[in-house]
Amino acid sequence: MIADLGYEALILALVASTFSIILFIAGARRDSPRALQSARNAMYAAVAMIGLASLALLYALVSHDFSLKYVASYSSLSSPLPYTIAGFWAGNGGSLLFWALALGVSGLIMVFQLRRRNQGLIPWAAITVLVTEVLFLVLMVFVQNPFQRLAVAPADGTGLNPLLENPGMIFHPTTLLAGYAVVTIPFAIIIATLFARDTSDNWLGSVRQWTLVVWTLLGIGNVLGMQWAYVELGWGGFWAWDPVENAGLMPWLTLTAFLHSIMIQRRTGSLRTWNIALIGASYFLAIFGTFLTRSNILKSVHTFGDSGMEPYFLFFMVSGLILFAALVVSRISDLQGEARPEALLSRETGFTLNNVALVGATVVVLLGTMSPLFSRAFTGDTITVGPQFFNTIVGPLLVLIVLLMGICPLLSWYRTAPGKLWKNLIGPLYAALATGIVLVVLGTTGVTVLRPYAVVTFCICAFVVTSIAIEWVRGTAARHKSRGENYGKAFFSLLAAGRARYGGYIVHLGVVLTAIGIIGSSAFGVSREFTLSPGGSADVEDYTFTYSGLTQSVAADRTVVKASLSVARGGRFIGDMGPATTFKRDFPNPVTEIALRSGPAQDLYVILEGYDQTQAAALKVLINPLVFWIWIGGGLLLAGAVLSFWPTRKSLPGRKG
Amino acid sequence: MRTRKRFLIGGLAVAAAFGFLLWMLFKQFGSFQLTVSQFMTAQADLGMSVSQFVQSQGxxxxxxxxxxxxxxxxxxxxxxxxxxxxxxxxxVAYAGNARPSGAEVVVEGKIINSVLQATRVTTTKEVRIEGPLSPDAPVKYDVTTRTTTFSITDAKDAVSKRTLPVVYTGAVPDTFFIDVKSVDVSLVVVGREGPNGVFHATQILTKCASKYEAAPSTKALAPAAR
Incomplete structure (x- = not known):
């Protein structure tokens, strides 16, 4: 019953959205407030219907209504409540619904926001949101209905694949899907300004805020995905350049570029066309990412298998791109910025370089991801590029971006005096040099391995951290001096006064920490594989692993086979580790459950690869240095983004009129 | 205006250089994706086998x-x-750089006084072979050598079906076992052929057909894979 209601709500949402689009177009053309009012009401109704459908699906999941195919496939009686709810976005239809819900709710917030200050932008912004919404509603109504019924309801559902039973399943898909959905909002606002020929830049603030939200969602989504892959998938790494991972990375890169280049637009009024292109690219890359997870065009482990949705997405993306390009070209005369003499040594140049590197990295990732398709189209052979390709090109570009994070804050807008720049550079340069010397000495004396690329990257990281630290110390000292605040208060009021700026620096620190973790684990990681019989032991670096045998434990829906290991470091016992394999009822695949001891210096990561009847166990031990800091970096990224997003008092609505 | 022109030319030059670099790296790191039959044909085209050479040497x-x-x-x-x-x-007499033992190579040269004098030795590139598991050959795992052996074959609807035995060392991705049960699902093995016609896979990529977000099986950034 509830399920039929859900499907009917989806149909009504589709009708209401279409109706709303027509009314918005009519209202905007005839300038009729009444038509616009009805259009808005229709939009509210559409979002309400999507909300109703979402509640229906949630209710079906929680009440275990296995007569629904979707509920029977992605939940079971024995799964704990959080994973039952996570079934919402575990499958194709449900994740489309989640997408539609996130877009609908953010679209409503956008309309309310625009009503206050930029009423003229509402019609076309809403139309853009609704057209995107219609794509997803059409897919749910005609292709992937999450409310499809089974002829015979099973007594129990299959449940989530055990690989998905991880806290990552609750937060990673939701943040990424929401990010993909919400990127529509800044895009929609920009589209509306093009239609309205609004070059006032009044709307830049709200576009920046929405972009920050999307950027944070995608960034956190990606880091959570890395964390999940690291702890759950049992291969010791966190990023495989899988097409779907790349799809999550690309819009994040273009949005990062956008967040920097709109600062130039705010200051100088230039780069308008470029910024529009960046936000457009982010939007279409997000749609493309959603498409990749749902189609069979590229071989990826994340995809859903044949779903019949390819033609819809292709039609939407191609026609959307053509319309978008036509719109931008028709407004090109509005977009000319004021030409002003630019000094080469200025923050604008730094940001331009940052944009070139970020967009370059995006292009490389896109071409690499699409290489099987492109090569098939042009040469007839299918040629695929692997991780080496991406690491070789994208790696250096990302290092360049990190370097720019150290230099740009030292450059002033418009023009920087070389002498002043040099004075500011000396401290960070010394720090980089000192780091380099320490690393080379450690490397040549055999304490660590000497890896030139790691030395260079760590020097750059030291440079960036010092340059940010100097900014903070200088700002705090100035405040202490001018206002007589004590240092602690001066520091926090500095953060509060320059939220966007200092939030940005915190994000930069987070990125540096992440870079340290990635480089550290790839350059200094150690891996050993061995097979042990009960009683046997093996050494890895200064660790000794003693294996005492397998234990098997049987629960209601699963059997766990665990290898018991006792670990000593330098002869001293430090703890037990139990890498395991789980077999969940009804699932053909076992789940490798790694054993992990994580610490700031290094992670000890043990995988049970296999075993036989004699209890001999094949084990793989990884020592992953500094991985810990990737997750800390992700946390800082979130903290910095929240700080820069937090509205300052003067930007709060109402005060400004 | 003159600065703008200069920027434009500079930008185009950078873009061209970037494109060229990309193309070179694409050629360097790209690997062909083939079916089992295509792979076997391509291997036969590389040159005569050592056995064939020994028979025809005189x-x-x-x-x-x-x-x-x-x-x-x-x-x-x-x-x-x-x-x-x-x-x-x-x-093989060869004046160039030594190749590591076990490397798959194509030796081009001449026979002089019954000795194969190599003028060029080319190491083969890694390939990716896509196909379903062969239902005829059981999947076997050996805990001491940590090897998994199985066979992959041409797709169900292929005209001629050929089968390739594969050996893989290390942890098999969890999702591989979904493919084991449902033979229709195809997987990708990455690697090179070894002696005796066995394919040595360095990576197994699986696709989870029905479930969202299955396991990446590539061992890309894992320091272990190096």
């Missing part, structure tokens, strides 16, 4: 040949190596 004296095989090790002559296909072994 007649071919003075002629240019291309022989496909695996480096067996250094030969008695310090400037050369042995080439094997698992059944027959020949000695």
């Amino acid at each position: 007649k071919a004296d003075g002629n240019a040949v291309a022989v496909h095989g695996w480096v067996g090790g250094a030969s008695a002559d310090p400037r050369g190596f042995t080439l094997t296909d698992g059944r027959q072994t020949v000695t």
